Amino acid sequence: MDFLLLGYNLFVCPIGDGYVLDIVNVQNVPVPNWTLAKMSQKETSPKGQNSQIFQNPFKNFSKYDTIGENLYFRERKMTKKWQVYETDETKVKELTEKYAINSLLATILVNRNIVEEEQIQVFLHPTRNDFHDPFLMPDMKKAIDRILQAKQRKEKVIIYGDYDADGITSITVLKSFLQDIGMEVDEYIPNRLEEGYGLNKPAVKTIAEQNYSLMITVDCGISAVEEIAYANSLGIETIVTDHHEVGEELPKAVAVVDAKRKDNTYPCRDLAGVGVVFKVIQALSQTLHLPEEDYLKYLDIVCVGTISDIVPLVDENRVIAKLGLMLIHQTKNLGLRSLLLSSGYQKIDSNTISFGVAPRINACGRMGHAEQALKLFLSKNIQEVKELTTILNEYNRQRQETEKRIYEEAVAEISQKHLDQKNTIIVAGENWHHGVIGIVSSKITELYFKPSILLCKEGKVAKGSGRSIPGFDLHEALMKCPNTIEKFGGHSMAIGITVQTSKLENFNQEFEQIATESHIEEIKPIIFIDGKIELVDLNKQMVESLKQLEPFGEGNKTPIFVFRHLKIDSIRALSEGKHLKLTLKQGNTIISAIGFNLGQLAEEYRIGDKLDIVGMLEINTFNGVDSLQINIKDMMGAI
Numbered sequence: 185m186d187f188l189l190l191g192y193n194l195f196v197c198p199i200g201d202g203y204v205l206d207i208v209n210v211q212n213v214p215v216p217n218w219t220l221a222k223m224s225q226k227e228t229s230p231k232g233q234n235s236q237i238f239q240n241p242f243k244n245f246s247k248y249d250t251i252g253e254n255l256y257f258r259e260r261k262m263t264k265k266w267q268v269y270e271t272d273e274t275k276v277k278e279l280t281e282k283y284a285i286n287s288l289l290a291t292i293l294v295n296r297n298i299v300e301e302e303q304i305q306v307f308l309h310p311t312r313n314d315f316h317d318p319f320l321m322p323d324m325k326k327a328i329d330r331i332l333q334a335k336q337r338k339e340k341v342i343i344y345g346d347y348d349a350d351g352i353t354s355i356t357v358l359k360s361f362l363q364d365i366g367m368e369v370d371e372y373i374p375n376r377l378e379e380g381y382g383l384n385k386p387a388v389k390t391i392a393e394q395n396y397s398l399m400i401t402v403d404c405g406i407s408a409v410e411e412i413a414y415a416n417s418l419g420i421e422t423i424v425t426d427h428h429e430v431g432e433e434l435p436k437a438v439a440v441v442d443a444k445r446k447d448n449t450y451p452c453r454d455l456a457g458v459g460v461v462f463k464v465i466q467a468l469s470q471t472l473h474l475p476e477e478d479y480l481k482y483l484d485i486v487c488v489g490t491i492s493d494i495v496p497l498v499d500e501n502r503v504i505a506k507l508g509l510m511l512i513h514q515t516k517n518l519g520l521r522s523l524l525l526s527s528g529y530q531k532i533d534s535n536t537i538s539f540g541v542a543p544r545i546n547a548c549g550r551m552g553h554a555e556q557a558l559k560l561f562l563s564k565n566i567q568e569v570k571e572l573t574t575i576l577n578e579y580n581r582q583r584q585e586t587e588k589r590i591y592e593e594a595v596a597e598i599s600q601k602h603l604d605q606k607n608t609i610i611v612a613g614e615n616w617h618h619g620v621i622g623i624v625s626s627k628i629t630e631l632y633f634k635p636s637i638l639l640c641k642e643g644k645v646a647k648g649s650g651r652s653i654p655g656f657d658l659h660e661a662l663m664k665c666p667n668t669i670e671k672f673g674g675h676s677m678a679i680g681i682t683v684q685t686s687k688l689e690n691f692n693q694e695f696e697q698i699a700t701e702s703h704i705e706e707i708k709p710i711i712f713i714d715g716k717i718e719l720v721d722l723n724k725q726m727v728e729s730l731k732q733l734e735p736f737g738e739g740n741k742t743p744i745f746v747f748r749h750l751k752i753d754s755i756r757a758l759s760e761g762k763h764l765k766l767t768l769k770q771g772n773t774i775i776s777a778i779g780f781n782l783g784q785l786a787e788e789y790r791i792g793d794k795l796d797i798v799g800m801l802e803i804n805t806f807n808g809v810d811s812l813q814i815n816i817k818d819m820m821g822a823i
């Protein structure tokens with residue numbers, strides 16, 4: 185018999201060799217993550233019959249106990265895998281004693297393999313002396329020589345950039361610095377909607393017609409082999425500064441400064457485009473014997489580009505981010521200060537940059553007006569800065585609105601056609617804005633935990649973007665569809681794609697088959713957990729000490745802990761059912777917890793229930809009183 189027919193789900197938790205059963209009305213349960221399973225007679229005898237989570241709507245449990253081998257039930261499959269680091273405890277002990285740090289902080293350092301004295305010092309207390317020698321970058325000397333030649337000859341120089349936050353900050357820093365040393369310099373930013381990313385020949389032609397003799401690329405150029413050859417033929421010399429992967433052939437430029445070159449010996453390969461620019465101005469400063477301040481003063485802008493580009497915040501990127509954030513607090517850049525204020529964040533950290541600043545800069549490019557963001561960062565006029573901030577906020581609002589509309593259309597189609605039952609999601613719509621289709625694809629992938637491709641139909645072709653889940657190489661999968669795809673590019677997690685509208689259906693089937701054959705359904709999202717915590721061992725100072733690990737971000741995630749067997753002392757939904765607020769007890773220790781967007785769980789649990797929770801530790805200040813709080817990432821009933 186199928187319990188679904190009764191309109192009920194049966195939750196089953198293994199306890200020893202028995203089970204605790206919990207029958208809950210379907211309406212209260214997020215259904216998709218439950219699967220039908222079969223249980224034998226023996227296993228149906230539940231040890232936990234009187235368990236608190238047992239709630240039998242049919243009053244008499246034995247009714248089910250006798251169904252025997254034919255009993256079908258729905259078994260809770262964990263939606264996310266909780267993976268706890270196997271921390272080397274002897275190392276933790278060693279670190280706590282040697283460096284007088286608490287075990288919580290030591291655990292994180294050990295998990296991240298930061299265990300040597302120098303590593304710990306640079307990680308916790310980076311200084312300006314921790315930047316690498318810029319001349320270790322490939323072709324740096326050649327680039328500096330050519331730039332200084334242009335300075336001496338008073339050549340007209342143009343910077344060729346990109347429309348995203350990394351590109352815009354790259355131009356800001358290089359242009360400002362070159363102007364500081366007395367050079368005449370302009371910039372070219374391709375239009376995202378009309379030209380797309382990177383160099384293009386018509387742009388190069390326009391530049392040539394305006395008598396520039398030196399072009400410096402920032403955040404692009406490494407793959408522009410043809411365009412740079414074309415520039416050479418028109419009498420423009422090029423210096424490439426980039427951080428993208430290198431293709432088969434290097435462009436024939438005067439210098440190619442990119443730490444991803446195969447012959448690279450630079451210690452940090454993962455700089456953002458603006459990080460590479462920072463190395464260029466550092467090298468220029470050193471060559472010209474300028475005071476350190478002359479290039480260090482741009483660390484605020486370099487930090488914004490670095491965090492926005494989601495490069496791993498370790499090694500030199502961490503030095504940039506940590507020192508840069510300190511500088512941002514007192515930034516002299518009017519545009520940045522104005523953007524920070526208008527984003528409404530109370531404190532400035534990596535989140536403020538990622539969610540407050542970066543989207544506002546990127547929105548300009550997405551809407552086809554990247555030059556406005558650059559203008560904001562370069563402006564010295566307070567009135568103009570105010571106006572530009574309003575414009576950026578308006579583009580951001582338009583971007584959000586467009587994104588929401590496409591998202592809602594896509595989700596409606598997915599549920600109508602039951603696309604969430606498949607292993608992959610492809611949705612094609614009309615009049616979907618190219619500047620935001622990629623963000624929506626990310627959201628769809630996050631919602632369903634499946635690779636998604638969103639396409640916009642434009643007559644004979646459909647163009648769009650796709651995103652993947654960790655463990656499924658989207659680029660590799662698309663390589664297997666040469667007959668149905670017109671063209672595509674990108675990497676394992678994100679791609680851009682063009683398909684002929686007439687071949688959409690075939691592509692859809694082919695892509696689904698590839699994912700199915702690779703057993704994609706076995707991939708589960710994983711939460712990496714730094715350690716298990718007993719509330720009694722925890723105190724405010726320990727949580728406070730974790731701040732030394734900031735800034736958090738890619739490559740240096742906020743520490744996550746697991747707390748087991750916490751008894752619910754109070755539970756309620758906040759903000760019209762949106763969020764979840766709990767107080768939890770373990771022994772005599774009590775802690776509060778907040779679950780953003782988990783409000784629906786307020787109905788599922790009751791006071792006295794026991795929970796296992798994974799989440800971040802925070803210090804919450806309310807009415808001037810500090811208290812510890814768990815910010816919940818995932819939770820389930822404790823067994």
Ligand SMILES: [Mn+2]
Pocket residue numbers: 350351403456457493
């Ligand atoms: Mn970049």
